[in-house]
Amino acid sequence: MTRRVMLGVVIGAQGIRGEVKVKAFTAEPEAIGDYGPLQDARGERRFDLTVRRWVKGDVVTAAIAGVSDRNAAEALKGTELYVSRDALPEAEDGEFYYADLVGLTAVTPAGAVLGSVVAVHNFGAGDMLEVKPESGKSVMVPFIDDAVPEVDLAGGRLLVDPAFWLGDEGRGGGRGEDREVEE
Template sequence: MDDDNRICVGAIGGAFGVHGEVRLKSFTADPEAIADYAPLASEDGARSFEVQIVRAINQGFAARLSGVRSKEDADALKGERLYVPRERLPQLPDDEFYHADLIGLEVVDTGGARLGRVRAVQNHGASDLLEVQAPGTSSTVLLPFTREAVPTVDLASGRIVADPPHGLFDD
């Protein structure tokens, strides 16, 4: 499966219990919907899993994955990220984006000056933050992903136009 055609929808946090259940973190908008996109593929594409959500647990779900029968099988998958083909996911409204589509985009200010590239999208509870890596440095800035701070996302041209809060990026 082409990397550009896959979206990471979850990750395995290790075993949950002793009967082969896993701790499953969902990255989908409706967390329980992760099972609806199955089969989910491993990062290298070598394995594929059907998913059955057993119950909600702290920071995710206890889930059964096809082919995972023991605690040892489940522990061996700890840290594995799970992917689906993009076409299996729903189309988004114009003002919503998959995180995978934002990562790598160039960020410029409203005057066209380059601020950096999106390295990651983070969410610590309130709203999404774009982690922007400044040009020629390893330092990053967390830019609120709000309509005020990010008025334009142009996927076709690979650019984000930002109007960051004063002082966020050193002038």
């Protein structure tokens, strides 16, 4: 099965000629149309998207082939737009697509399995990996070098420092005495 990556979502109609507003999840919002035809979540519909202009933030207006009036544009509101993972360029060293991280097994440096990455979130302060153990609640791990020192996409795993999983007990320090704080 071909993996797909969501690049955006239609958030509403723009004007009376069938243009739509799209919230883009690409590094440059205007680039959402550069990846070729997009598909809906089920892969049943194809969308040939032409970006008309950047609105603000991560929103652009776009024309979709075959959509020529406001009613047709409004009917697309909420439609998630996907592309095949193969259509995306390779990530730079040290950079990863969220879609490539989901499903990796989180392990300690000693090889103990902590769980699987079920999602990647960004609540504004940086990327967080949601790791779900075999039983129990998910744990959020900051996706930073100190917490996740190694990502092995080919091997299907990533290393997680136990201190970020178990708190101070994982370090054995109890109160974090081994941490330095600059003032």
